[in-house]
Amino acid sequence: MEYALYELTGRLSHTWLSGFIQTTPYVIPGLQIVHILCVAIVFTAATVTAGRVFGWVERDVEESRVARRFLTSIWKVLPILVLTGSLLVVGEPRRSLLNATFGLKMALLLFAIILTGVLQARVMHLPDGMRRREGRTATIMVSIAFLTLWCTILVAGRWIAYTPTA
């Protein structure tokens, strides 16, 4: 596995695209800025959706309407997040692919995407009667896990710069 990652890192760093990203001024900061703005949108959408479940925000609006407004924006922004993230990996493959914190971030991201779908199904698509029968506890637990995961992803993203590469 480690050998494969080394090989992939070597191959990526010798591609035309990687060279272009590394040597063209402002490409890496530009990609990072778009990535951060997308992260801000996704994180706020997650915070407001979870906040509604906890009863902190948008209390005068049904949960399903809040989720429709905010959770759907996560799916819209996610492709831009993945694209800018992928271009940053191609531009600096050693900094990311050989970094343990980056691997952790990717694993958490996968889990967060699954949990976004789970929360969406619970809050948006579950009929009101069924939601009441199953109780609030499960939805609250999913929301806590959901918000914690996105916070951890943001923290991991910042710690990549402080983790030595293999």
Place this chain on the structure above:
Amino acid sequence: MTFRDLIALLENSSIAEAIREGDWLFPSIESVHVIAICATIGSIFILDLRLLNMASRDRPVINLARSVLPLTWIAFVIAATTGFLLFISNASRYLANGYFDTKLVLIALAGANMLVFHFLGGRDLTKWVADARPPSAGRIAGALSIALWVAVVICGRMIGFTMDPT
């Protein structure tokens, strides 16, 4: 006491030294700063996009503002506190960085835009009901706010690329 003396006092304080010299304190504070900045900007965008009539159209502006602004203020206070701690760890180097100075000016302008809107343009906020396009004062304030906060993120990211390493 001159401004330079104050900066020196802050930079030489035990807390600034602990942040500067420790291995994990700076990245930890920076992680909280990033989470808070994302929540601040994301929640401001929710209201700005409503003022531009591009999102949350079914919500009266006043209801959305009352619901989201507490989150904005909590996140902003955390961002400002952590930002101040990061600043004092290397105050003179930050002050010598043009992007840092510009970032502070832009945050002040974003605050001024919000105050002008609050006291002049948004006096009849209660009349801006659901499914209605806010008047031009609201739309201008929203567009200006988005532009200023995007510029804050650009400057914030560029600080890391331009800080004097000495």
